[in-house]
Amino acid sequence: MKKTNLILIVTALITLVSCNENTNSNESQTKQTVENFDEILSKFKTEIPTKILTPDHIDSRIGDLEFYDGIPTDVTLEKVYENLDFIRGIDVFLNFIPATSIEGMRLGMLELGLDDYNKVVVMEDLMDAKSLFLTGNASTVYASAIFDLERDGATVVEVPGGAGPGTVNDAFFRFVVDMGAPGPDAKKGGMYIILPPDYNGDLKPTLNGMQHRDKDRRVNVMVGGINKKVWIAQSRSYSNWLILRGFLVDGKPDAATKMWKEGLKIYPLKDANNPKKMEFINGSGKVFNTIHANNYEFYEELWSVIQKEPISFIDPELRGQASSIGIIKGKPFEPSERLKKTLKDAITVGNTTARSIGFAPRDKNAYLYEGKQWYTGFVGKDYQWLDGDGNQGRNMDARTLFFYTATVNTPAMALEIEGVGSNYAFGGKDKEGKILYGEKNYKLNMPANVPAKDFWSIVVYDPQTRSMLQTDQDYPNINSQKDPIVYNEDGSVDLYFGPTAPEGKEANWIQTVPGKAWFVLFRTYGPLEPWFNKTWQLNDFERI
Secondary structure (H helix, E strand, C coil): CCCHHHHHHHHHHHHHHHHHHHHHHHHHHHHHHHHHHHHHHCCCCCCCCHCCCCCCEEEEEEEEEEEEEEEECCCEEEEEEHHHHHHHHHHHHHHHHHHHHHHHHHHEEEEEEEECCCEEEEEECCCCCCECCCCCCCCCEEEEEEEEEEHCCCCEECCCCCCCCEEECCCCCCCEEECCCCCCCCCCCCEEEEECCCCCCCCCCCCCHHHHHCCCCCCEEEEECEEEEEEEEEEECCCCEEEECCCCCEEEEHHHHHHHHHHHHHEEECCCCCCCCCEEEEECCCCCECCCCCCHHHHHHHHHHHHHCCCHCHHHHHHHHHHHHCCCCCCCCCCCCCHHHHHHHHHHHHHHHHEEEHHHHCCHHHEECCCCCCCCCCCCCCCCCCCCCCCECCCCCHHHHHHHCCCCHHHHHHCCCCCCCEEEECCCEEEEEEEEHHCCCCCCEECCCCEEEEEEEEEEEEECCEEECCCCCCEEEEEEECCCCCCCCCCCCEEEEEECCCCCHHHHHCCCCCCCCCCCEEEEECCCCHHHHCCCCCCEEEEC
């Protein structure tokens, strides 16, 4: 007992001495700064405000910084420039995710054989968990193509009637034009021409937004010697991604696959008289990667994009960020060993930052409902992540949130137009705000009358890849169009998530993996007013 008391007394004395030392140190530092300013001020003939001065010694988060009369010493210069390279490396990662994500898509499509304008990947048997594809889904039949407008020039796309949501995005994942359901053809089909950024002919972009559907905005263009009525859009880049979705019929993909193979045509305008025959590659069941790197290779991927695209495809501010770490159009990317090591550290912090923003946003405006965990990918309800009055500019974290976890940038996913397009909700925490664990069991109660004109779906994803979770189920999702969902008597539905299905609940269950986390995307296709005004709300996941 006496020994214990002695230990406590000694510990208290050590703590007291330590506190006094810290206090004395702080007082000494303050006194030193004041004296330092006195010495600095003594060199002036007039009164100088101390707020514009720099003392000879500063303690900072990057270490001790030393100056001689405001000029950094060599040791300080080394620390500051090392830190600046580190910051720039992080900024480049966060701000260029859209560019490398499209590059990842291009490389992934190339893996599947898309090396020419006439080739299209079709998920004939739906996309499954073998594909590494940011939050792809198994609810629609994807048709995916890559445009090379530098090689092919102005490119024609003939979209068949009945097409679901379709979009063209440029090499910085910016919106170019919608097609199909949210496009100006409004699911009736039609002809589009995509102009390259350096196009200098007579064709001019038409008004293509959903708000322009009040009348036919097409113009007459000679296509293959025949006068055609077309919509025209212009891209800011050479590389572009076309993604189209076909809806299931009777829960099956056959009709949509047939629609793409018979009705979708892509060819250069200059070759309209004699285009190559279309080739359709089945991407279902294939292992391929469309996701950008999260290590040093990210910068090499970005370098490839900068070399390919016209210098005008990004503004000088962004070009300056890339060039500050040595990524410059027309020049090799050959950082010194010192800079390479710094960039490897930067990518680690950048990736951690993106994952934090993507899985646990701190912006209250990201969350869909008061007191619940569901959040949106389009914070501010804008596909460019700009606030309404322009006072706040672009929400950089919101852009990172979206592009680190998702693809396809279109106003149709952000605007509130009843019955048109689609709206999504991310869910990655239970009602207590805890991570969703693969070894635990959860229930999600969805109220009756889900506000979806077309259908709704929920898909489980792997946080490592942000792609569909790989389990014994090829399709880790539940879709109101095709799955034999069991509804409760009041019209609500209980969905179950866990490593094994609760007895008798197999139809409403999605498998998870012990030792792995997971998150979901809830999708409503053709969202209705109760979704927008939030009179219908998703509930949170509950641990069973």
